[in-house]
Each structure stands twice: as C-alpha cells, then as structure tokens.
Amino acid sequence: MSTKSTAERILDAALQLVSEKGYTAATTKAIADLAGVNEVTIFRHFGNKRGILKAIIEQFSYFPLLQEEINKNVTWELETDLLNFSVKHFNFLMSIKDFVMIGFKEAMQFPEINEEIANIPLHIKNELIHYLQEMHERGKIREIDFEAAALSLIAVNFGHFISRARLGTIVSDMPTEILLKTSISIFSRGLAP
Amino acid sequence: MSTKSTAERILDAALQLVSEKGYTAATTKAIADLAGVNEVTIFRHFGNKRGILKAIIEQFSYFPLLQEEINKNVTWELETDLLNFSVKHFNFLMSIKDFVMIGFKEAMQFPEINEEIANIPLHIKNELIHYLQEMHERGKIREIDFEAAALSLIAVNFGHFISRARLGTIVSDMPTEILLKTSISIFSRGLAP
DNA sequence: CTAGCATGTAAGTAATTACTTGCATGAAAG
DNA sequence: CTTTCATGCAAGTAATTACTTACATGCTAG
Numbered sequence: 001m002s003t004k005s006t007a008e009r010i011l012d013a014a015l016q017l018v019s020e021k022g023y024t025a026a027t028t029k030a031i032a033d034l035a036g037v038n039e040v041t042i043f044r045h046f047g048n049k050r051g052i053l054k055a056i057i058e059q060f061s062y063f064p065l066l067q068e069e070i071n072k073n074v075t076w077e078l079e080t081d082l083l084n085f086s087v088k089h090f091n092f093l094m095s096i097k098d099f100v101m102i103g104f105k106e107a108m109q110f111p112e113i114n115e116e117i118a119n120i121p122l123h124i125k126n127e128l129i130h131y132l133q134e135m136h137e138r139g140k141i142r143e144i145d146f147e148a149a150a151l152s153l154i155a156v157n158f159g160h161f162i163s164r165a166r167l168g169t170i171v172s173d174m175p176t177e178i179l180l181k182t183s184i185s186i187f188s189r190g191l192a193p
Numbered sequence: 194m195s196t197k198s199t200a201e202r203i204l205d206a207a208l209q210l211v212s213e214k215g216y217t218a219a220t221t222k223a224i225a226d227l228a229g230v231n232e233v234t235i236f237r238h239f240g241n242k243r244g245i246l247k248a249i250i251e252q253f254s255y256f257p258l259l260q261e262e263i264n265k266n267v268t269w270e271l272e273t274d275l276l277n278f279s280v281k282h283f284n285f286l287m288s289i290k291d292f293v294m295i296g297f298k299e300a301m302q303f304p305e306i307n308e309e310i311a312n313i314p315l316h317i318k319n320e321l322i323h324y325l326q327e328m329h330e331r332g333k334i335r336e337i338d339f340e341a342a343a344l345s346l347i348a349v350n351f352g353h354f355i356s357r358a359r360l361g362t363i364v365s366d367m368p369t370e371i372l373l374k375t376s377i378s379i380f381s382r383g384l385a386p
Numbered sequence: 387c388t389a390g391c392a393t394g395t396a397a398g399t400a401a402t403t404a405c406t407t408g409c410a411t412g413a414a415a416g
Numbered sequence: 417c418t419t420t421c422a423t424g425c426a427a428g429t430a431a432t433t434a435c436t437t438a439c440a441t442g443c444t445a446g
Contacts (some may be wrong), residue, residue: 006393024218028434038394045433054308104297105361108213118363121356125364146374151252151365152349153355155376159348162355163314164302170311171318172344182341183348199423221404231424236405 005047009035009057014052019098022105023053045138053102053110060099061116065123074131078140079188086157086180089124093161103166121158125150132191141191149191156183198236202228204252207245212291215298216246246295253292254309258316267324272381274324279350279373282317287353294358314351318343325384334366334384342384347357349376 004012008129013035019024032039044054053103070085093100104115135141160179163171172179197205206228210219221242225232240246263278286293296310321343328334353372356364365372 002350017352022215022217024215025302027432029432035349039434040395040436041393044393049434101297104359105215106214106295111216114360115363118360119359121364122318144379145375146241147365148367148372149379151356151367152370152376152379155350155352156348158350158355159350159352160344162351163344163348166297167307167311167314170308171314172340174341174344178338179344182338185343186337186345186380186383188383190379190381220402222402232404233406233425234423239424242404 003183005039006035006041006177007055010037010045011056012041015056018053018056018104019101023102026172033189053106055117056099057110057112057134060096063096065120070124070127076135076138076140078191079184081102082153082188083181085128086153086184087177089154089157090161090176090180093158094165097165101118121151121154124154128153139193142193144191153187156187197235199228199230200248203230203235203238203245204249208249208291208295209245211249211299212294216295216302223323229341240351242251243382246299249292249295250303250305250309253289256289258313263317263320268334269328269331271328271384275346275381276374276377278321279346279377280370283354283369283373286351290358314344314347317347321346332386337384346380349380 004045010031014026014031017031020026028042029039031052032042042052044047046055069088073084074081080139081156086166099113100117103113125147129146132141132144132146132149136146157180160176160183164176206224207219210224210227213219221235222232224245225235228235235242235245239248262281266277270295293310293336294305295366296306300307318340322339324340325334325337325339329336329339350373353369357369
C-alpha cells in the first residue's frame with residue numbers, strides 16, 4: 001500500500017501521464033488506473049479534468065525556488081561559485097523535469113504554466129546579475145553586459161538540461177559533471193579581467 | 194487563392210496545429226478547416242491521421258542541415274567564426290521551430306522525430322570538434338576537452354533559442370544579436386590560450 | 387454501536403473523433 | 417466532346433471520452 005493520500009496519487013499519476021503524452025492524450029481513465037483509484041474519485045476530488053492540472057500547477061507554484069540556496073556558500077571565487085550555481089541549477093531543473101515538460105506541451109491550454117516556468121530564469125537572472133556586479137566591483141571580472149552574461153549562463157545550463165532530459169546520451173555520453181565543469185571553466189575564464 | 198498544392202496546405206496546417214496543441218488535440222477536422230479543404234481530402238491524401246505526421250517528418254528529414262553552410266566563410270579567427278556559427282545555428286533552429294516543438298510534444302507517439310532532432314546537435318558537434326581541434330593545432334585555443342566545449346556552445350545557442358521561441362521577451366527583451374554576441378565574446382575568450 | 391465520510395461499482399449519456407461510403411461537380415487532358 | 421481525376425458534400429458508424437447518478441461498502445471518530 002502506498003502511504004500517499006488518494007489526491008496525491010492522482011496528482012502523481014497525472015503529472016507523469018500528462019508530461020509523457022500531453023494533456024489531451026492523458027485520459028482520466030488512464031490517470032485513474034495508474035493512480036490505482038476509480039475514475040469517479042478523480043471527479044470527486046478535482047471536479048473536472050482541468051482541475052487536476054490546476055492542482056498540479058498550484059503545487060509547483062509553491063515549489064521553493066533555488067534562489068536562497070544559491071546565495072549560500074558564496075566564496076567570491078568566480079569559478080567555484082559559478083560551478084556551484086551551475087550544478088544546483090541543473091539539479092533543480094531535473095527535479096521539476098516533468099513539470100517543465102508539461103510546460104512545453106500545454107502552453108496553449110494552460111498559459112499559467114508558462115508564466116510559472118518563465119519566473120524561474122527571471123529570478124535566477126536577477127540573482128546572477130547582482131553577483132556579477134559585485135564581482136566586477138571586487139575587480140574579479142571584466143567590464144561586460146551583466147544581463148547578457150547571466151542569460152548566457154542560464155542558457156548553457158538549460159541547454160544541457162534539455163539535452164539530457166530529452167535525448168539522454170544520444171548526443172553525448174559524457175558525464176554531466178564533466179560537461180558542467182568544462183562549461184564553467186570556459187565561461188569563468190571568459191569573464192576574467 | 195493559395196498557390197500551394199492541396200497536400201502542402203494540409204501539411205502546413207497540421208504542422209501549425211500540432212506544434213501548438215499537440216497531436217491528439219489537433220483534430221483532423223481542425224486541420225482540414227485551417228487548410229481550407231474538406232476533411233475527407235486529408236484521408237484521401239494521407240490514409241489516416243498518423244500519415245500526416247509521417248509526411249511532416251519525412252519533409253524535415255530532407256531538410257538541408259546547416260552543416261555545409263557552417264564550413265563556408267571560415268576565417269580561422271576564433272570570435273568571428275564562432276559568432277558566425279552561432280547566428281546561423283540560431284536562425285536555423287528558428288526556421289524549424291514548429292518541428293522542434295512537435296518533437297518536444299510527440300516524442301512518445303513518434304519516436305522517429307526524436308531521432309531526427311537528435312541528429313542536428315550530433316552533426317554540429319562533430320563539425321565543431323573538428324574546427325576546435327584545428328584551431329588548437331594552430332595555437333589559437335588552449336588545451337581543453339573539445340567535445341565538452343562543442344556541447345557547451347551548442348547548449349548556449351539552444352538555450353537562447355528555446356527562451357526566445359517559447360517565452361519571447363518575458364525573460365529579457367535584449368536583442369538576440371547582442372545576446373549571441375556577448376555569449377560568443379565570453380566563450381571565445383574562455384577558449385583562448 | 388453508530389453516524390459520517392471516502393471510496394468502489396455499475397450503468398449510462400451526450401459529445402467528439404477518426405474514418406468510410408456514395409454521389410455530385412468541375413477542371414484539365416486526350 | 418468525353419474521360420479522368422481531384423475535390424466537395426452529405427450521411428453515417430464505431431469507438432472513445434469527460435462526466436453524472438445512484439447505490440453499496442468499509443473505515444473511523446464520537
């Protein structure tokens with residue numbers, strides 16, 4: 001027996017199926033079967049099918065951003081800090097992978113998802129800009145467009161994440177750690193004065 | 194009147210609708226309406242609904258990769274070449290944006306799409322590795338893991354592409370040119386000896 | 387023990403969807 | 417002019433889907 005509540009099991013099943021097949025193709029019957037509950041139970045809990053997705057979106061909108069986590073452990077040593085951020089960012093994206101995938105598939109039917117997902121890079125961008133500015137003032141990085149630099153770093157991490165999450169090792173079987181490490185090595189050297 | 198053939202109009206409509214809503218939610222009736230043809234015409238041309246997607250996939254599998262284009266205009270001046278590549282790569286992705294989006298949504302139902310899409314970074318990676326090796330031999334870049342470096346560059350471009358294609362200017366309204374230029378500035382400086 | 391609450395079961399309904407068939411029409415080609 | 421071919425139109429079908437209603441069952445709290 002699962003220790004999770006009925007509602008949780010339904011949400012888990014829906015998250016999985018919708019992220020795999022998309023909202024329309026994930027039928028309420030299939031969700032009920034995977035959750036191990038009767039189909040009517042879904043409607044008693046969430047009213048209608050959209051209600052399931054709304055609950056999932058709410059669940060993730062309270063998801064703790066990695067924001068605070070990033071600011072911890074700042075050493076003001078460029079490569080160390082950036083690698084630390086990069087690994088955390090990557091792992092964070094992996095932890096909400098299914099939700100990100102739903103975001104890709106259901107942006108039209110559920111615009112709220114897109115907003116929720118867009119918030120992530122937006123917040124991270126601002127944190128990074130702050131960090132880079134401070135580092136510049138400390139004379140540790142050269143004069144550069146901080147926003148563009150922040151966006152670049154986010155883009156690398158996101159690119160690696162998508163590649164791994166969607167294509168696995170087809171493009172490269174290189175361990176993620178080495179990939180991130182090399183990326184950050186290049187990136188931090190590119191920022192150095 | 195459109196100058197395109199009936200089959201082409203159907204494929205265009207299907208590409209648009211499936212990339213927006215996903216395969217299941219894009220009904221044959223909606224595709225027919227958008228294409229301005231009768232629903233039966235779809236089945237006469239493509240047999241069944243899957244036939245439409247198969248035709249779309251075939252269409253894109255003959256799509257000229259940007260591979261040859263990249264090798265043109267090589268100046269063996271690092272930043273110039275990488276920026277040139279980056280812009281071409283980005284524009285290429287934008288030109289097949291709808292197809293990429295379908296790839297994200299229908300990987301489960303149509304595994305062929307994923308293979309087709311994975312081929313793109315795979316080919317580009319090999320081209321880039323070659324270029325970086327040659328540049329290393331010419332003493333223009335430092336000793337580094339060339340595969341990881343190539344993957345990093347591809348990841349940045351892909352990240353920027355996804356950000357623009359999916360989120361528009363929500364994350365940043367910075368012009369794409371400046372974004373790419375700064376990214377390449379950092380990246381090429383990070384590779385320099 | 388009992389009252390309430392969550393869930394299962396059974397049955398059904400209205401709408402939608404992919405797909406078929408038969409026939410009419412109009413344009414192009416021989 | 418006539419045949420052929422692509423398409424439109426009308427009607428229908430079997431399956432699926434989201435969702436409802438009514439009733440039975442079992443667990444838990446008072």
